[in-house]
Amino acid sequence: MKVFRYGIDKLTIGAAIGIAEGKIKGELNDVAKSNVLRGFSAIGEILKRDEAVYGVNTGFGVLCRTVISKEDTTRLQYNLLKSHACGIGKPVEPMVAKLMMIIKVHSLTLGYSGVSLDTIERIIWHIENDVIPVVPEKGSVGASGDLAPLAHLFLPLVGLGEVFYKGERKQALEVLKEHGLKPLRLHPKEGLALINGTQFISAFATFGAYRFARYLDAADIISAVSIEATKSSIKPFDYRLHDLRPYDGCRYVANRVRLLLEDSEIVRSHANCNKVQDPYSFRCIPQVHGAAREAFLQLKRTLDVELNSVTDNPVIIDKDTVISGGNFHGEPVALPLDYATLAASELGNISDRRVYLLLSGDDDVPKMLLRDVGINSGFMISQYLTAALASENKSLSFPASADSIPTSLGQEDHVSMGSIAARKFNAVLDNLSYILAVELLLSAQALEFRRPLRSTPLVEYVHDVVRERVSFAEEDRIFSEDINKVHRLIEDGAFIEQVNNSLKVDNSFKEKFSVY
CATH class of the missing domain: 1.20.200.10 (Fumarase/aspartase (Central domain))
Structure with missing residues (x-):
C-alpha cells in the first residue's frame, strides 16, 4: 500500500481520496511529530508569559477582548466545541466527513496550530477505523473557518456527538467505550484550532x-x-x-x-x-x-x-x-x-x-x-x-x-x-x-x-x-x-x-x- 506522510508530502485531490478510500495509508513520521510538538510547546511558553492571545486565553469572535483565566483555558476549548455545534440539515456523506478529517490532520501536522500529538493521533484513529462523525450540512458561512461543521466533526473527540460506524449511526461515547478509549481532554487553543479552518469547503x-x-x-x-x-x-x-x-x-x-x-x-x-x-x-x-x-x-x-x-x-x-x-x-x-x-x-x-x-x-x-x-x-x-x-x-x-x-x-x-x-x-x-x-x-x-x-x-x-x-x-x-x-x-x-x-x-x- 502506498504511504502518505502527513505534514510532509504534498496532499493532492487524488491522494486525499486515496486515503479516504483506504488505498493509501496516512502516517505520522518523526519529522511531523517534531513539528507538532514544537507548536504545542510554544503554546505552553506563551501561557507562562501571561499575555492575551486570541482564542487561547480570550473569548472568541466579538468576545476577543474578554480575557479568560488560566484555570478556565481548558474549559474554554471544550465550550467552543459545544457552543459552535449549531449545524442543521441532513448529514454530509461519510466520504466528505472523512476528507474533512484527513485535510485537517495534514494542516495540523504542519506544526503551526499548537495542538497536541494525542489529539492528532485520535483523529487518525477515527480515519483508519471508519468511525466517521455525523456532520450536518448547513451552518457555515465559509469564514472564521467552517465553524459549525468542524465543531460537529470533532465533538466525538471529547465524547460528544454522533458517529457513523459499521453502517449505523451511534453515540460517539458508546463507540469510544467499545474500543476502550476515553474522551480527550483538550489543551489550550486546541478547540479553536479544530473548529477554525476551511476543511468543510476543502473536503x-x-x-x-x-x-x-x-x-x-x-x-x-x-x-x-x-x-x-x-x-x-x-x-x-x-x-x-x-x-x-x-x-x-x-x-x-x-x-x-x-x-x-x-x-x-x-x-x-x-x-x-x-x-x-x-x-x-x-x-x-x-x-x-x-x-x-x-x-x-x-x-x-x-x-x-x-x-x-x-x-x-x-x-x-x-x-x-x-x-x-x-x-x-x-x-x-x-x-x-x-x-x-x-x-x-x-x-x-x-x-x-x-x-x-x-x-x-x-x-x-x-x-x-x-x-x-x-x-x-x-x-x-x-x-x-x-x-x-x-x-x-x-x-x-x-x-x-x-x-x-x-x-x-x-x-x-x-x-x-x-x-x-x-x-x-x-x-x-x-x-x-x-x-x-x-x-x-x-x-x-x-x-x-x-x-x-x-x-x-x-x-x-x-x-x-x-x-x-x-x-x-x-x-x-x-x-x-x-x-x-x-x-x-x-x-x-x-x-x-x-x-x-x-x-x-x-x-x-x-x-x-x-x-x-
Whole structure:
C-alpha cells in the first residue's frame, strides 16, 4: 500500500481520496511529530508569559477582548466545541466527513496550530477505523473557518456527538467505550484550532473536483458516441483548428475525440455528404468541454495550495510570534468553486442539447429512437428529464461568493459563503451525472440504427458496456430503470478508465488534467 506522510508530502485531490478510500495509508513520521510538538510547546511558553492571545486565553469572535483565566483555558476549548455545534440539515456523506478529517490532520501536522500529538493521533484513529462523525450540512458561512461543521466533526473527540460506524449511526461515547478509549481532554487553543479552518469547503471541493474530472472524461467519450450516432462531422476536432486558438482544455478535448473516432467506418460513410456544418452542441464540443476543463484546472490549482495550507487562527510561528490573521477566510476557494459550478452546469447544458438532437432522427434513425412511435412515445420524456436537470443547474449557478452577511456582531463583517458554493457544486455534479447518463443511453440506442456500419473499437466497446446493462429498446418501458443502470455505469467509472488508458494522448496533457 502506498504511504502518505502527513505534514510532509504534498496532499493532492487524488491522494486525499486515496486515503479516504483506504488505498493509501496516512502516517505520522518523526519529522511531523517534531513539528507538532514544537507548536504545542510554544503554546505552553506563551501561557507562562501571561499575555492575551486570541482564542487561547480570550473569548472568541466579538468576545476577543474578554480575557479568560488560566484555570478556565481548558474549559474554554471544550465550550467552543459545544457552543459552535449549531449545524442543521441532513448529514454530509461519510466520504466528505472523512476528507474533512484527513485535510485537517495534514494542516495540523504542519506544526503551526499548537495542538497536541494525542489529539492528532485520535483523529487518525477515527480515519483508519471508519468511525466517521455525523456532520450536518448547513451552518457555515465559509469564514472564521467552517465553524459549525468542524465543531460537529470533532465533538466525538471529547465524547460528544454522533458517529457513523459499521453502517449505523451511534453515540460517539458508546463507540469510544467499545474500543476502550476515553474522551480527550483538550489543551489550550486546541478547540479553536479544530473548529477554525476551511476543511468543510476543502473536503466538498476535493470530492467535487474528483467527480468533475470523471464527468469531464465521460462527457468527451459520450459525445463521441453521439457524434457517431448522428453522423456528425469530425472536422471541428482537427488539431490545426485548435492550434490557432490554443487553449489547453480545447486542444485536449479535440485530441481525445479525434482519437476516439479515428478510422471509423461510420465517419468514412458520410465523408462526402452535403451537410456543411453541425449544430453547435456537436461542432463546439472542444470549445465548451475545453472551457469546462479550464475551470477544473483553476480549482485543481487552488486545491493544490489549500490542501497544504494552515487555515486556522491564530497561527503559532514560534514561542515568541503569534499572528492573528485571516487564513481561515474561504474566498480563495469560493471563487474557483463558483467558476467550476458554472462549468459543470454548462457541460450538462450542452449534453442536453445533444440529447434533443439524438431524438430528432433522420433517414435512418427514427424520431424518439423507436421504430413504432405514436403507440410508443419512445425516449421523448428522457429529454424532459435532462431539460429539468439542466434548468435546475442554471438556478444553482448563481455565485454563492457574491454574497456576504456580517456575523459575530460585525467583528466578522465579510464572509465567503464558500461552504454554500462547495455544496452547490456537488449538487450540480449530481444532476450532471444523470444528464450524461441519458445522453449515453440514447446515443447507444441511436448507434444501432446505423448498422451494419461500425464505429471504432473504443466506441463499440462503450456501446457494448451499455448493452451489458441495458438492452436495445423495441417498445416503451420504464426508462428510468435504464437511466439508473447507465448512471451506475458512469459512477463506477471502469469503462471511462479503460478508454482513457487506451487513448494515446500526450502525457503532459494527461498529467495536467489528472487529479494527482
